[in-house]
Each structure stands twice: as structure tokens, then as C-alpha cells.
Amino acid sequence: MTSYLEIYTLATGERQVVLETEDHIEAPNFTRDGAALIVNGGGRLYRVTWDAEVPALSPIDTGFATALNNDHGLSPDGRTLAISHKTDGESCIYTLPLEGGTPVRVTEKTPSYWHGWSPDGAQIAYTAKREGSFSIHVSAVDGSGETRLTGEEGHDDGPDYTRDGAWIWFNSDRSGAAQLWRVRPDGTDLQQMTRESSVNWFPHPSPTEDHVLYLAYPEGTTGHPPGKDVALKLLDPESGESRELVRLYGGQGTINVPCWHPDGRRFAFVRYA
Template sequence: MIRTLQPGQRCEVWIASVTGQAELLYSTDRVLFEAPNWTLSSKGSGDGGALVLNGDGKLWMLDVTGGHGGEPVEVPLSGVPDLNNDHVLDPDGKGIFVSANDGHIYRAALSGGPATMITEDDGSFHFLHGVSPDGAELAFVGIAAGDFSQPGKLMTIASDGGAAARVDVGPGHCDGPEYSPDGTWLYLNTESFSSVPGHAQLARIQIDGSGFEQLLESETVDWFPHPSPDGRYATYIQFPSGTEGHPADLPVAVVLVSTEDWTTPLHTWPLFGGQGTLNVNSWSPDSGRFAFVAYPRGDSFHDSAKD
């Protein structure tokens, strides 16, 4: 299903700094963009020049420096159905792995062209979230038979396809599995630590399936932990207590922490959003900034974001 903006609603793409500042990069009332990835470059030079987002079932590139008139430019993909907001960049800086609404994962070039299906018709939906630092493996959430009443399972697969393997993180629903910069851990959110429906908490597990641990215990519903490329910081999104899943159009907060202390926020950005705000890793290559999306109704995202 392709998401659209509600009457009177805007899509705002923001860039925040580890120092606590935030600036509005782009705003529109036409297309609902989601889930920014920060490229290694806009032209292959390694300078981190663009964001990659999905919107209207397509993939888009938004120049961070305001090029192309400040408007997103469509990445012309072929051979892939409408996209959802689960996409991650290939560590080679030239490709991207995407999840489509047919439940499969594909790989394509950031420059556009034909996409290649990676996952098999194994009876599951595959929701991509992580790629290993060497580009050899993907981490995704598998939903058997597309039955969303059942908990998602943490799965891995070779990035060129083949059989998927399960990583056991307990009976609760999990989401957002993402590799640490050194490739030794998978970070995720999971409901396995709580008996309260939907009470997702942040966790990590070593890639060999050992060392499963909760990163912090909170009253909020916490999703999508994203380590920075240098491993010093992480971002995640807080949903209100009692939230089930990661729905759209709620008062949420984007949180920045040190990976040495997940319990103490360094900065917090309250906003109206949720689904689409921070689904994938959006860190700049230098670990100094990250992007997120707000979906305000009426007034723009809080002025406090600029503080």
C-alpha cells in the first residue's frame, strides 16, 4: 500500500547534528516521502551528498546541498513492484537493496536501471533492514505467509540470494535488524522482553546468535536502533507507551544516544510522525549528522528542533 499525505499535512525532511541542532532540508504537501538513507556520495565521490527516500512507491534522491533546485529526483528503476520504506545502501556506495510490496527484496544500482530479486518464493514476506559491512549478508524480518497477526522473525540471507536462516531472539515480534559497524552485532527492537502487547524495546544479539541482551528498559515503545558509522552514537524512535506496532501520525520522538549509555539521551526531537520517520539508517558517512522525516498537520515541526 502506498502512503499518501492527509489533507493539511506536510512531509518535512530534517537533518540533525550530534550537537543537537536541526535544520529543515525539504518540505512538500504533494508526496509522502519516507525513510532517508544518507549516501556515501551523490556522484560516487564519497562525500555524502544526498539522501535516498521512497515515496509514491518509487525511489528518490534528494541533494543535501540543495542541488537540482532542492527537489527530489526519481531513481529510474525497472523490474520491481512499488517500494515500501525498507531500503538500505550497499556498502560499495553504488547499489541499494530495497523491499517491495510483493514481499521480496531486490538489489538495484543507485543510478537506476533493472532491479534483481534476491529472496525466494518461500511463503514469507521479507522486510529488509540491514546489510553487513562487507556487503555479503542481509538482515530482514520474515512474516510467514504475510500474516501480520503473527510475530516477525529475525532472518539473514546472503546478499546474492539463497536460503534464509533464522536468528532466535525469542517469541516476541522483532523489527529493524541492523548490523553494527564492525559486523559483530545485530541491533533490533523486540517485544520478547515484555508481556505487554506491542511494548517493543531495544536489543542486540551477536551474529552467531549468542549474547542476546536488552539495551535499555523504558516505559516508551522504542523502535529502529541505528548505530552511527563510527559506532559512537545511535538513533532510535520513541512511540508513546501502549503503542502497538509502529503506526503513522502519532506524537513521537527521535532520540540520540551514546552507544556507551543507551539510557541517557544526548538530544531528543519531539515531532508528529512515526511510520516513515526513521525506519532505516540515515547517518551521514562522517557520523556527524542524520536525517529524519516529520509529518506535521497545520504548523511546521516544533521550533525547538532548531535548538
């Protein structure tokens, strides 16, 4: 299988292939200066300078953490990486410097899958299974004060903060097939935001706060599998209207984590062939 790391520009619909590789890579994040992308592959993290003459996968030293899944991302100041590493058979969240180093454990309990960082840098949002089903949790960056925001009504996943910190968006199948939802960071004001025939995952609010990018699977899809004909769609949270941007072969690994460029005018994704 070939992986294609791409950047999509909203204003023009232009797609730029940054990197084509026979390695299986997933889940791109932009660095805060917008100059590079962070991707996962084979349990490791890599940096790709996307405007380099010859972009390539440059390994990031994650110390003992060599069994990473694709749930990773950067702090608001761009200095710290959150990673999700398999510990004793279950995913656990750690942090380390962007340039690499020894990971520091964050979540005491497992499984925990990082997905979002609050704009003030004080909290992280993650998917975790504590009692029954997977639900949305938040804690301080050091793991203290873990709080469960959603109940056991279904499988909740992919939490990501809005730029102003007022909402956490996520996907949930509590109403049937997975759709997009949002909730306040204190767990109040739960709202369903899409009611489509597609099965919707991994909402990512834009830095400009005027739309939300998400992954749409075909009707009837269970979970978030790889190797599917999917679409990337853009939702206007005010009007509730969405539009399709890209159709591709992908799914798991395409946009699992925050993937917007800091300017909010473009985003990164991975497709496969």
C-alpha cells in the first residue's frame, strides 16, 4: 500500500501531494509555525518538512515509547508533543518535547487516547474507557483531575477543542450511527451537530472557528476502519450545512487528530492506494 500525505487549500480546492511513500503513515499534525508535519508510522513519530525540495520522513526520538498509535498532537505553544503509547497492553498518554526526549506519563489509568489540547494549554481531552463504554475525558496536562464529560450512552471518540475553548467537538454513536456532537468543557450543554446518512468521525474545528472538518464513512459502516471509500467534509456550525471537499480511499489514519494549518486556510490528510 502507498501512503500519500497531502495538503488541501480551502480557497482554491488545490491538493498538494507532500510525500508519497511505501511506508504506512497516518494522522498528520502541522507544527505551530506551519513549516512541518508530524505523522505516525510503525509505532514511531516522524517529522516532514512539507515545503522542502525533497520531503522525507525524519524520525522523532520518543525514547522507550515505540508502540505509538496514531493519536498524537502538539501543545498550543508548539513545544510539547502528546503521544498515546501502548503500556502493559493498553494505550496510555505521555508528553515529551517536540524535538524528542524521554516521555513523561500523564494518565494513570488505561486505556487513554489523546485527541485535543485546550487553547490555554492547561488541559487535554481524550477518549478513555473507565467503566463500560468509551467516553470523553479531560484532565490537567499532568493527568490530575481527570473528569468524565460524557456518559455511557454510546461510543464517544475524537474530542477536539474550538479555538476559543468554548466547546469540545467529538463523534458519538449514541443516537445510532456515529455523528458529530459538541459539549462544553465542563460537561454541560451536550448538542448533536449532524444528522446525516453518512457515518461521521473525527471533527476538527478550524482555527478560524467558522467551520469543522470531519471524516465521512459510507452509511452502515461500523467503527472507524481503514481501507474504505470515504469523504472529507466541511460543516458550518451556525447553519448546520456541510459540503464535500474530497473523496478518497482511507479512513483510519486519514485525519484522526487535529490537522489544520495554523492559518486555518488549509489542512493535511493522508490517503492510500
